[in-house]
Amino acid sequence: MNHDTDAMFRTLKPAGLDTTVAEAHARRREQDLAAAWNGTGSGHGLSVPAARRRMPRVLVAGLAAGAVAASAAFVIAATDGSGDSPGARPTASVTVRALDARAVLLASADSAAKAPLTTGAYWYTRERETTLVRPSTAAESKAMAKARAAGKAGPRRWLPDPPLTAYVSRTEDSWDGRNRHDRTIVGIDPKITFATPADEATWKKMSRQERRQWNLDTDAKPVVGNYDFSDLRLSLTQRDKTIEKLAKLPSDPKALEQVMRTWFKHENQAAQQEDGKSMDGDFAQYVFGEAQDLLAGPLTPGAKAGLYRLLAEQPGIRYLGTAADPMGRKGAVLALGGNDDSASPGKNFEIRLIIDPRSGRLLAQESGDRKAPSLTMTYEAMGWVNSLGARP
Numbered sequence: 001m002n003h004d005t006d007a008m009f010r011t012l013k014p015a016g017l018d019t020t021v022a023e024a025h026a027r028r029r030e031q032d033l034a035a036a037w038n039g040t041g042s043g044h045g046l047s048v049p050a051a052r053r054r055m056p057r058v059l060v061a062g063l064a065a066g067a068v069a070a071s072a073a074f075v076i077a078a079t080d081g082s083g084d085s086p087g088a089r090p091t092a093s094v095t096v097r098a099l100d101a102r103a104v105l106l107a108s109a110d111s112a113a114k115a116p117l118t119t120g121a122y123w124y125t126r127e128r129e130t131t132l133v134r135p136s137t138a139a140e141s142k143a144m145a146k147a148r149a150a151g152k153a154g155p156r157r158w159l160p161d162p163p164l165t166a167y168v169s170r171t172e173d174s175w176d177g178r179n180r181h182d183r184t185i186v187g188i189d190p191k192i193t194f195a196t197p198a199d200e201a202t203w204k205k206m207s208r209q210e211r212r213q214w215n216l217d218t219d220a221k222p223v224v225g226n227y228d229f230s231d232l233r234l235s236l237t238q239r240d241k242t243i244e245k246l247a248k249l250p251s252d253p254k255a256l257e258q259v260m261r262t263w264f265k266h267e268n269q270a271a272q273q274e275d276g277k278s279m280d281g282d283f284a285q286y287v288f289g290e291a292q293d294l295l296a297g298p299l300t301p302g303a304k305a306g307l308y309r310l311l312a313e314q315p316g317i318r319y320l321g322t323a324a325d326p327m328g329r330k331g332a333v334l335a336l337g338g339n340d341d342s343a344s345p346g347k348n349f350e351i352r353l354i355i356d357p358r359s360g361r362l363l364a365q366e367s368g369d370r371k372a373p374s375l376t377m378t379y380e381a382m383g384w385v386n387s388l389g390a391r392p
Contacts, residue, residue, distance in 0.1 A: 099319060099332070100319050101312075101317040101318055101319040101334055102312045102317075103319075104319055104332045104334065104355070104357050105308045105309070105311050105312035105317075105334070106308070106309065106312050107357040107358075108308045108332075108355055108356075108357040108360045109304075109305040109306075109308035109309045109312070109360065110305070110360075111356075111357060111358055111359055111360035112301055112304040112305040112308060112359075112360025112361075113251075113301055113302060113304075113305035113360075114301070114360075115301040115304075115359075115360065116301070117300055117301055118383065118384050119247075119384050120383075120384025120385050120386045121177060121178055121179070121384075121385070121386045121387065122175040122176060122177045122178070122384070122385050122386070122387070122388060122390075123175070123176045123243055123247075123297065123298040123382070123383075123384060124173070124174070124175050124381070124382060124383055124384070124385045124390070124391055124392060125172075125173075125174050125176075125296060125379065125381070125382045126171065126172070126173050126174075126379075126380045126381040126382070126391070127171070127172055127174075127296070127377050127378060127379050127380060128169060128170070128171045128172075128326065128377070128378040128380060129169065129170055129171075129172065129375070129376070129377055129378075130167050130168065130169040130326075130375070130376045130378075131167070131168050131215070131374060131375055132165075132166075132167055132368070132373065132374045132375070133162050133164070133165070133166050133167070133168055133214055133215065133216065134162065134164075134165040134166075134195075135161040135162060135163070135165070136161050162214040162216070163202055164194065164195070164199035164202045164203055165194070165195035165196075165199055166192050166193060166194045166195060166199055166200075166203070166216070167192070167193045168190070168191075168192050168215060168216060169189075169190065169191045169192075169193075170186070170187050170188060170189065170190045170191075171188035171189050171380070172184060172185065172186045172187075172188065173185040173188065173391075175385070175388050175389070176243050176298075177243065177388070178243050178244055178247075179230060180228070180229040180230045180232070180242070180243075181226075181227070181228055181229070181230065181388070182226075182227045182229065183224070183225065183226050183227070183388050183389070184224070184225045184227075185222050185223070185224050185225075186222065186223050186225070187220055187221065187222045187223055188222045190217075190218040190220065191218065192216065192218055203216060226388075235270070236266050236269075236270070237263070237266050237267050237270050240262070240263050240266060241263070243298055246294070246297050246298050246299060247298045247299070247300065249294075249299055249300070249303040249306075249307075250303065250306065251300065251302030251303050251305060251306045252306060253306045253307075253309040253310045253313070255306075256303065256306045256307060256310055257310055260283075260286070260287055260290065260310070261283065263286075263290070264283055264286050267279060267286075283314075284314035284315055284316055284317075284336075285316075285336060285337070287310060287311060287314055288311065288314065288317060288336040288351060288353075289351060291307060291311060291353065291362075292351065292353065292362075292365045292367075292377070294307055295307065295353070295355070295361075295362035296362055296377075296379050296382055298384065301360075304360060305360070308360065316336055316337075317334055317335070317336050318334065318335045318336070319332065319333070319334055320333040320334070320335050320352070321333055323354055325354050325363045325364040325378055326364065326376070326378045327363075327378060327380065329356065329363050330356070331354040331355050331356045331357075331363045331364075332354070332355055332356075332357055333352055333353070333354055334352065334353045334354075334355065335350055335351065335352045335353075336350065336351055337349050337350040337351055348369045349367070349368065349369055350367065350368070350369070350373075351365065351366070351367045352365065352366045352367070352373075353365050354366075361379075362379055363378070363379060364376060364377060364378045364379060365377050
C-alpha cells in the first residue's frame with residue numbers, strides 16, 4: 001500500500017455525500033492514521049517513558065534543570081516541518097502536515113461511534129493529576145498585585161510563593177451517581193518530582209505544616225468522601241450537566257451544538273452575575289474547554305462521536321503530532337490557544353488534549369502557559385458501574 005499520506009488526504013471527499021462515499025472516506029482516514037501510528041508515516045512523533053509525568057518538553061521554560069522536564073514531559077513534535085530535530089526521519093513532517101486536526105477528530109468520531117453502549121448507576125473515573133508548584137514569575141507577581149489593587153483578586157487569604165519548583169502527582173477515584181449520591185477517594189499515591197537537588201533539599205527542611213500549605217505533603221493518607229446531593233438545590237449551570245443530562249446528550253452534531261450554545265449562554269449569564277462580565281473566549285474555545293470533561297464523562301458512543309464532529313468544525317484547533325501519555329499510551333495531541341507571543345501573563349495559555357483516534361478515547365489533557373504548563377490530567381480508567389466502590 002502506498003503510504004504517501006499527503007496524496008491519500010488529497011483523495012478524501014467530504015463525509016455525508018452518500019453511504020458508500022462516507023464509508024470509503026472513513027476507511028481511508030483509518031489507513032492514514034494506522035500508517036502514522038505504526039511508524040510507516042509518523043517518524044519521530046512523541047515518545048516518553050511510561051512512568052513519566054507531564055509537561056511538553058519543548059514547552060517547559062524557566063526551570064532550573066532539565067530533570068523535571070525529562071521526568072514529566074510530553075514531547076511535542078513539530079507541526080509544520082520547520083522545527084524537526086537533527087536526525088529526525090523526513091517522513092515525520094509529511095505525516096504531521098497531512099494529519100490535520102480535522103482529520104484526527106473525524107477519525108476519532110468514527111471510532112467512538114463503534115463503541116458498545118453501556119449503562120449503570122454510577123459513572124466511575126480514575127484520574128491522575130499532576131500540578132506544577134513554583135514561585136511566581138515577575139510578570140505574574142506584577143499582574144496579581146495590579147488585580148488586587150483593583151479589587152479583582154477576590155477576598156482569599158494569599159500565601160507567599162513556594163520556595164521551590166516541583167511537580168506534584170496524586171490519583172483520584174470518583175463515582176458520580178444518577179441518584180446524586182457521589183463518592184471520591186483523593187490523595188492516592190502522592191509523588192513529587194523536583195526540578196533540582198537543591199529544591200529537594202529545601203523540601204526536606206520544611207515542616208509538615210509548611211508542606212501542607214503548598215500541597216507538598218506526600219505523607220498524607222487518601223481521604224474518602226461520601227456525598228448526598230439529592231436534596232441540594234442546583235444552579236442553572238449545574239442542572240445543565242447532571243449525570244442524567246450528560247448521559248442523554250444528542251449524537252447529532254447540530255443538536256449537540258445547540259445544547260452547548262445554551263450552556264455557553266447560561267454560563268455567561270452566571271459570570272455576569274458573579275463577576276460583572278462575560279467569560280473570556282468565544283464559543284469555539286468554550287467547546288474545546290468543555291471537551292476535557294465531556295470526553296471523560298458518561299456520554300453515549302453516539303454523543304461522543306457527535307462531540308468530536310462538532311470539534312472538527314471549530315476554528316483554531318491545531319494538531320501537534322503524536323505523544324505517549326504518562327501511562328505510555330500513544331495518542332494524537334490537539335491544542336487550542338497559546339498563539340500569542342506576548343510575555344503578558346495568561347496570553348500563552350493553552351489546552352492540549354491527547355486522544356486515541358483508533359478508540360475515540362481521551363487519554364490525557366494538559367493546560368497552562370505553553371512555556372510552563374501547570375496541570376496534567378491522565379485518565380487511567382472510566383466507565384459505568386452499578387455500586388459505589390465498584391470499578392469497571
